[in-house]
Amino acid sequence: MDARPGPAEERAPAPEPYRLDPAGGCPHAANARLLARGAVAPVVLPGDIEGMAVLGHDALREFLSDPDVAKGPRHFTALAEGRVPEGWPLRTFATVPGMTTADGADHRRLRALVSSAFTARRVELLRPRVEAVTAGLLDGLAGAAEAGGGVADLRRHFALPLPLGVICELLGVDPAHQDRLHRLSSLVVATDTEPAQAVAANRELVELLASIAAAKAAEPGDDLTSALIAARDEGGDRLSQPELIGTLLLMIVAGHETTLNLVTNAVRALCAHRDQLAHVTEGRATWEDVVEETLRWDSPVSYFPFRYPTRDLTLDGTLIPRGTPVLVGYSAAGRDTKAHGPDADRFDLTRAGGAKHLSLGHGPHYCLGAPLARMEAAVALEALFTRFPELDQAVPEAGLTRHAGFVGNSVRALPVRLGRSA
Template sequence: MPTLPADLQDADSPDPTRPAPAAKDRPAYRPDPAGGCPHADNARLLARGAVTPVVLPGDIAGMAVLGHDALRDFLAHPDVAKGARHFTALAEGRIPEGWPLRTFATVPGMTTADGADHRRLRSLVSRAFTPRRIEALRPRVAGVVAGLLDDLAAAAEADGGVADLRRHFALPLPLRVICELLGLAAHHQAPLHRLSQQIVATDITPERALAANRELVALLSAIVADKTATPGDDLTSALIAARDEGGDRLGQAELIGTLLLLVIAGHETTLNLLTNAVRALCAHREQLAHVREGRAGWAEVVEETLRWDSPVSYFPFRYPTRDLVVDGTVIPRGTPVLAGYSAAGRDPAAHGPDAGRFDVTRTPAVKHLSLGHGAHFCLGAPLARLEATLALEALFTRFPDLDLAVPEAELPRHASFVGSSVRTLPVRLG
């Protein structure tokens, strides 16, 4: 059996050279449910170590793994699970209905499945996201981008030269593409995004959280009923066919959960990625010059943005199936653990002393973790990269002088400590 890294061992066989304090021996961090920029807190927490206890909404005790190496190994550890049955507080009835993070823990689908179940569910979707199939979407994505640039220009012209790039460009691109892949009608896009935002919000009340979940499940159920009656050449119809074949390929609850996952993950992450990339380039004009002068490509802009300002800050949840020592700290069995992607992206231990600097010419010593690692690596990563690369190149080619219309500090932050971005992005096209 291979030896585990020294910073990720079973609690019953800790590294004798490193103490293993219990979580209670360290001050707990309370992520702000209203969101906010995570980077200052991340730097402070990383200075104390790669793991920190956290207090989740409702005073639920958890942990966050922040350091790059510790997170990489934790994500792939065989004794770390995603299934909600391993969540001790949930099993004990201490997680109420309407808890803002409950959907992350309990939605049936790939993100809460382990082992054979995870492989079964992932295999039903993975064929739609192979690099070859995604590359075949390039002309369609480029066409959507071109049309949205026209819309962005029209919006700016109608409002004194200023337009919300997030609303008119960064949002409709991934939302339109994922809905087309799923075969969803255009009129579903607005309610799907509105409900998705409420699902990922961490400052939402229990009543609103329950209502949003019920409305989204009802909408997806109605879509499935329509597609069952009139199937098409799309991913939703393919999933319905898998459900109707019988056996154990896909249950009804898993079908709805899979669609929910694909809709939310299929556009929210890329929306934040595009928004964060534009903000970064506007704040670092010399980095934009590197791209224009050929010292870096748009793909490098995307990767550096993923590392430097991850679109997902703290992703819920994973659970040790037995007590583990991670970077010298015990994480008890059944603890809900947040994956600290934004902190890992700026970890100096992995990315060097200049980890806090946005540099598109960077030659990374290690790959960032912002799209996950191990069995649950983001299935839509090729699509997100294609969309972001094409969008950024077309945007700055057409509007080379594009810049923020308000100071960065005045941009309202995403109301969540899960997603990391801003709610609006007013720009002048120049």
């Protein structure tokens, strides 16, 4: 008897791994192609490190809450085997001490040290300060446009200084450090940074944060850094010096890079969809709706590193071997037609059931700063379009330069014309 399988029994060839471009680019076309194959895709990371990406909304939700998925670097097989060089552009994501690389009790301990600063109640108390900072930045944006012949870079003059200024104020960081902190954090999160530059940027950032912490230790204030230093100095196991620096790094990088991209992407979306802007200005939708639909439709983070199965894991029919570095595909999940319908690639503030998304995470590592990011973005967008209702892009979308790398998802600059002031 011929025991060979017939055509219906033959296994389809495994798809070729998707090689992620370290220089980044718009992720949506590639995401659509990958999602057509399935919710989980093999990928090749910089340095020919094999990995996986979870792209489908439902699979991602399951993956993010799976107790057999960890974030600690000891679970990263290639790292443990010495196959990840010091200058690997994603190494900081994998190894920085702090809550993003901690699991279980360690994660809960580190998260508890800062969580009280980001509750909905505490964030609401910050609203007047955020509104005041926003108003001042709008004046600066108008001045930049006047000096620039009617055109100003909204990202540089508005979307960046708002969240960076607020998180630095919360941490008690001198404003004089802000430009340097942004420059270094941009190098650290980029995936196309040359190895020597990545090592140097990471070292310089750690040294800068250590000097900031030392200054705060000498002269404590009513700020989050001083509170963290007090926790470190109390002894016991509350916080180590490396964890202190790692926590500061996380707070500063995550506290402004994502909100910067969120505001930039929302402005681009509204400029390209004036009918949706009219929904808000005419009262058929809210600025909070704009924030949520932007988070779904054009997530500020495209692929976030890393999580590792602690056992061989089958997700949506695809095997993810133990110790594989897995990217969380937020931008893909946001346009998954299985979760959001056949019009998932349409920006729609009146979407039935609202904009459900996972762009701020899910499970135990859900974004701690989500209430602050949402509030900052809503305040910024309302103030911006209230003062400049005719604001529009000065450069077509195709002419904008994309963010460096495949982690952040946005553009490097957003030239706009403000139009008349209301």
